[in-house]
Amino acid sequence: DQQVKQNSPSLSVQEGRISILNCDYTNSMFDYFLWYKKYPAEGPTFLISISSIKDKNEDGRFTVFLNKSAKHLSLHIVPSQPGDSAVYFCAASDTTSGTYKYIFGTGTRLKVLA
Amino acid sequence: DTEVTQTPKHLVMGMTNKKSLKCEQHMGHRAMYWYKQKAKKPPELMFVYSYEKLSINESVPSRFSPECPNSSLLNLHLHALQPEDSALYLCASSDDQGSYEQYFGPGTRLTVT
Numbered sequence: 001d002q003q004v005k006q007n008s009p010s011l012s013v014q015e016g017r018i019s020i021l022n023c024d025y026t027n028s029m030f031d032y033f034l035w036y037k038k039y040p041a042e043g044p045t046f047l048i049s050i051s052s053i054k055d056k057n058e059d060g061r062f063t064v065f066l067n068k069s070a071k072h073l074s075l076h077i078v079p080s081q082p083g084d085s086a087v088y089f090c091a092a093s094d095t096t097s098g099t100y101k102y103i104f105g106t107g108t109r110l111k112v113l114a
Numbered sequence: 115d116t117e118v119t120q121t122p123k124h125l126v127m128g129m130t131n132k133k134s135l136k137c138e139q140h141m142g143h144r145a146m147y148w149y150k151q152k153a154k155k156p157p158e159l160m161f162v163y164s165y166e167k168l169s170i171n172e173s174v175p176s177r178f179s180p181e182c183p184n185s186s187l188l189n190l191h192l193h194a195l196q197p198e199d200s201a202l203y204l205c206a207s208s209d210d211q212g213s214y215e216q217y218f219g220p221g222t223r224l225t226v227t
Binding site for chain 1: 118120145147154155156157159162164169170202204206208210214215216217218219220221223
């Protein structure tokens with residue numbers, strides 16, 4: 001049972017335009033969400049997070065939106081740059097469980113075209 | 115400092131060898147993790163240590179043995195591995211006090227021959 005899903009395995013965007021990566025989850029107990037960027041053969045790099053008490057968090061070119069009623073979050077990158085080309089994972093956690101467990105989505109490969 | 119370090123970067127071992135992977139963080143994080151990642155797949159959780167005690171074992175075979183000597187160090191002891199255990203092994207750490215960001219190390223690329 002995939003509790004965190006990223007239904008788009010890949011996405012291509014022109015440089016300078018907006019990239020929107022989507023993530024859906026099924027467990028209503030998840031209350032903390034993270035986005036990671038990953039290059040091949042490297043560890044994931046933390047990008048941005050959001051708590052369920054917020055519906056938006058912004059950090060530079062990265063903005064994450066959370067829609068709790070739809071159990072959906074999205075990562076917006078604007079403007080997109082060629083260096084943003086990587087695999088993006090969302091991850092979710094129930095911080096009240098005390099287990100410190102994060103569930104990862106399957107990833108979306110973003111390609112930013114110059 | 116948000117750095118998690120892992121050694122070695124690459125490891126090739128035979129099926130009869132015993133080796134260890136090491137992970138270190140100095141962020142004061144109280145939770146540390148081992149993940150396994152195969153190509154084109156998300157990180158797959160193996161173990162979680164919380165306050166130096168094993169809190170989660172995701173039904174990992176006993177040929178993988180974790181150890182947390184202190185709050186900054188996490189080891190993964192490997193013995194009698196199989197070729198299908200070849201993967202990128204990632205260590206991560208996170209806080210449990212107000213900030214739950216999980217930070218990953220660069221990983222150890224393990225090849226079992």
